[in-house]
Amino acid sequence: MIRKYVFGDPIETEAVVKDFDVCSEALPYFDVDKESGTLTKKMDQKDRVYGLGETLRGINKRGYIYISNNSDDPFHMEEKRSLYASQNFFVYWGEDKKFGMFVDTPGKVTFDIGYSEIGTFSIGFEDFDAKIYVVEGTDVLDIVRQFRGIIGKSYVPPRWAFGFGQSRWSYMSADEVREVVDKYDECGIPIDSVYLDIDYMERYKDFTVDEERFPDFENFVKEMKARNIHLVPIIDAGVKIEEGYDVYEEGVAGDYFVKKENGERLVAAVWPGKVHFPDFLNDKARAWFGDKYKVLVDKGIDGFWNDMNEPAIFYTEDHLKEVFDSIEDYKGKNLDIRSFFAFKDLVGSIDNNPEDYRRFYHEYKGKRYRHDKVHNIFGYNMTRAAGEAFERISTDKRILMFSRSSYIGMHRYGGIWCGDNRSWWSHILLNIQQMPALSMTGFLYSGADVGGFSADTTEDLLMRWTEFGIFTPLFRNHSAEYTRRQEYYRFTDKESFKNIIGLRYALIPYLYSEYMKAVNNEDMLFKPICFDYPDDEMAAEVEDQLFVGSSIMVAPIYRQNATGRYVYLPETMKLLRFRSFDDYDTEILEEGNHYVRALLNEVLVFVRKGRALPIAKPAKRVEDIDYSSITYECFDCEGSDYELYNDDGISR
Ligand code: MIG
Numbered sequence: 001m002i003r004k005y006v007f008g009d010p011i012e013t014e015a016v017v018k019d020f021d022v023c024s025e026a027l028p029y030f031d032v033d034k035e036s037g038t039l040t041k042k043m044d045q046k047d048r049v050y051g052l053g054e055t056l057r058g059i060n061k062r063g064y065i066y067i068s069n070n071s072d073d074p075f076h077m078e079e080k081r082s083l084y085a086s087q088n089f090f091v092y093w094g095e096d097k098k099f100g101m102f103v104d105t106p107g108k109v110t111f112d113i114g115y116s117e118i119g120t121f122s123i124g125f126e127d128f129d130a131k132i133y134v135v136e137g138t139d140v141l142d143i144v145r146q147f148r149g150i151i152g153k154s155y156v157p158p159r160w161a162f163g164f165g166q167s168r169w170s171y172m173s174a175d176e177v178r179e180v181v182d183k184y185d186e187c188g189i190p191i192d193s194v195y196l197d198i199d200y201m202e203r204y205k206d207f208t209v210d211e212e213r214f215p216d217f218e219n220f221v222k223e224m225k226a227r228n229i230h231l232v233p234i235i236d237a238g239v240k241i242e243e244g245y246d247v248y249e250e251g252v253a254g255d256y257f258v259k260k261e262n263g264e265r266l267v268a269a270v271w272p273g274k275v276h277f278p279d280f281l282n283d284k285a286r287a288w289f290g291d292k293y294k295v296l297v298d299k300g301i302d303g304f305w306n307d308m309n310e311p312a313i314f315y316t317e318d319h320l321k322e323v324f325d326s327i328e329d330y331k332g333k334n335l336d337i338r339s340f341f342a343f344k345d346l347v348g349s350i351d352n353n354p355e356d357y358r359r360f361y362h363e364y365k366g367k368r369y370r371h372d373k374v375h376n377i378f379g380y381n382m383t384r385a386a387g388e389a390f391e392r393i394s395t396d397k398r399i400l401m402f403s404r405s406s407y408i409g410m411h412r413y414g415g416i417w418c419g420d421n422r423s424w425w426s427h428i429l430l431n432i433q434q435m436p437a438l439s440m441t442g443f444l445y446s447g448a449d450v451g452g453f454s455a456d457t458t459e460d461l462l463m464r465w466t467e468f469g470i471f472t473p474l475f476r477n478h479s480a481e482y483t484r485r486q487e488y489y490r491f492t493d494k495e496s497f498k499n500i501i502g503l504r505y506a507l508i509p510y511l512y513s514e515y516m517k518a519v520n521n522e523d524m525l526f527k528p529i530c531f532d533y534p535d536d537e538m539a540a541e542v543e544d545q546l547f548v549g550s551s552i553m554v555a556p557i558y559r560q561n562a563t564g565r566y567v568y569l570p571e572t573m574k575l576l577r578f579r580s581f582d583d584y585d586t587e588i589l590e591e592g593n594h595y596v597r598a599l600l601n602e603v604l605v606f607v608r609k610g611r612a613l614p615i616a617k618p619a620k621r622v623e624d625i626d627y628s629s630i631t632y633e634c635f636d637c638e639g640s641d642y643e644l645y646n647d648d649g650i651s652r
Helices: 140-151 174-187 217-226 246-254 283-297 317-330 337-348 354-358 371-393 425-440 459-469 494-520 537-541
Strands: 002-007 031-033 038-042 048-051 064-068 089-093 098-104 109-113 120-125 130-135 164-166 193-196 230-236 268-270 273-276 303-307 361-364 367-370 400-403 415-417 475-477 526-528 546-548 552-554 564-569 573-580 583-589 592-597 603-608 613-617 626-633
Touching (some): 002 140, 048 425, 130 140, 164 494, 217 230, 246 273, 246 283, 283 371, 303 371, 317 337, 317 354, 361 371, 367 371, 371 400, 425 526, 425 546, 459 475, 459 494, 494 573, 494 613
Parallel strands (some): 164 193, 164 475, 193 230, 230 303, 303 400
Antiparallel strands (some): 031 038, 064 109, 098 130, 109 120, 268 273, 361 367, 526 546, 552 603, 564 592, 573 583, 573 603, 613 626
């Protein structure tokens, strides 16, 4: 059962697609303080909290503070409170009572889950205007399912997007891309897509292609298509201000860009230099920007990633002027320590400055809103612009789309990647811990930069990360400029990489099937162990193992030099220790704790009793996977059952 409560005058987000009557009773579970705009709840010692989508820290969110305030922050450290997303749905798992709650507002929300006071959960609002949905059900999975039922079906990518994607900031030319594909094909490592980061564009102008580096782009796309390789270009939120650039000129003519209070267009700076931001919240601007994707779709492109859409702002013209003016005040002064730090701050806090988010406005549903009030739905609406347009410009075929910034509701139009992580062992664990919360909030097509984005990767870290990455729907190796190159063929043990990625391809029939079932049944694709074992106290403690779909559990290794790990089995399972899809040993492990060995190139998969795991023969490309080669792994096979979902992988 779901009840809707309304506080203040909430701004519509269109996250929820179902109509509800507003419940006139008092909000259950939390005490409401209207003055300060806070909800509070006492937590019993054993109570746990799950969800909130893409955040930092563990699967059980208790013990920290999380702020929904979409931020371009490339330092994903434990103490951070905000990442790129706001996915304000959580499940409260009390000893005697479990419920779900969706806090629907595009403004800033603080979830203080035992941070300020260890036994208190409080939810704070900058503006106490929100719709709150309270979900009650028979168990946690039922609560999640009901919630998913009111936010609409999750986005479905083309099946090829389950293949491996190689990315880099940036492949600088068509030849460099050709080389990547050649190298993969030479080593026999499967691959389906290559990502184009910002340098494919002509001076970072959206929907342009640099003619020198990518001459005759259309034919290049064809050439890649002929090899069954999909090119996936990036699109940034800011539109370069440049006379004669059609996107800029149309935006000005159509009045599609965001404006300041005085009616002038906001001038911000991002990669292209000075830019305007399209007002994605405005229907007309959204339709216009969405149609721009057609420029690349017409050239044969069938996948995109939307970046910098929090939006990231390096600086605004106005703020920069203020900074320079203030610097004058410091000139010639004898700076004492405090004023020295104030001076340093002045210059050091120019990018993504909160003040800049209060400088511009949106025309949204017939009203004018200052940006900070609707900040968290900006990226959502950029991706929605694309998603809505794809329905018009690609009526028969699905198009790959994922975004950096997001809000619940965006899951209907695309997936997400988890942004600028680092080549750190702890970020493999973070990746594992983010996946179930993304499943809860409907973001099924998601994944992180495998191998780590910033910092230099190492072969062993990349291998361990890949051993988990092969289970995430979006499986992409991406890294930042100036870092060590991390294409798999650059490392020593290519054979193992080939086998591990081959295993991914062998499991694509399963992963795609489970994905589609999760979409159609509003189920979670990644589940914490305790979601299936609510009464098992040990299962509640497990923060580094996941059920992936209905048949298997994974227990990835994310520690340097480890040759095994402890695994908790809530039930007797069959261990498959894969070196490759057809080279693995098996063992039945009883329920309980085990130390399970896994050499650097070995992947641990646990098959559940009564379930079956389809394994196909890997292929170089998703399209070549031979479904008739599928065999099934199971134990106690009698009575084991598996329903394999499949379709043509491309029709809408
Ligand atoms: O300011 O396009 O998260 O994946 O490679 C950095 C360059 C901009 C941030 C994205 C990252 C991408 C990078 N972008």
